[in-house]
Amino acid sequence: MRIIGPGLAAVLALGACVTPRQTDAMTGAARYADHCAACHGPGGRGDGVLAAGLPVSPADLTALSARNGGVFPWSMVMARVHGYAGRAGEMPEFGTILTGPMVSWADETGTRVETPAGLLAIARYLETIQA
Numbered sequence: 805m806r807i808i809g810p811g812l813a814a815v816l817a818l819g820a821c822v823t824p825r826q827t828d829a830m831t832g833a834a835r836y837a838d839h840c841a842a843c844h845g846p847g848g849r850g851d852g853v854l855a856a857g858l859p860v861s862p863a864d865l866t867a868l869s870a871r872n873g874g875v876f877p878w879s880m881v882m883a884r885v886h887g888y889a890g891r892a893g894e895m896p897e898f899g900t901i902l903t904g905p906m907v908s909w910a911d912e913t914g915t916r917v918e919t920p921a922g923l924l925a926i927a928r929y930l931e932t933i934q935a
Contacts, residue, residue, distance in 0.1 A: 832929025
């Protein structure tokens with residue numbers, strides 16, 4: 805029988821403390837960095853490197869809850885991130901980028917919605933950066 809050292813045991817214990825929601829937020833942070841930070845900025849304040857050249861200023865994503873009475877607006881965020889074709893001057897359509905495994909998610913009313921896992925991950929990350 806092999807005994808693991810204290811360092812490896814600590815890493816394994818720490819890994820066991822990460823919840824699926826935290827894992828989603830970490831995955832969402834990576835997706836945010838790849839697809840959102842150029843416009844919205846690394847901290848989500850609307851100050852990305854491309855922001856000045858856009859016809860519509862990117863939103864400050866750290867103020868979503870504040871603008872919604874202190875409640876994170878899940879459905880609005882996910883609809884906006886997913887995108888709609890033909891909305892000139894706003895966010896590009898990310899629907900095709902967010903293809904992949906679907907997960908069941910309960911919206912604010914408790915209705916179960918099949919949602920791309922990547923989309924939910926980005927929304928969970930955005931919830932973590934609220935001011």
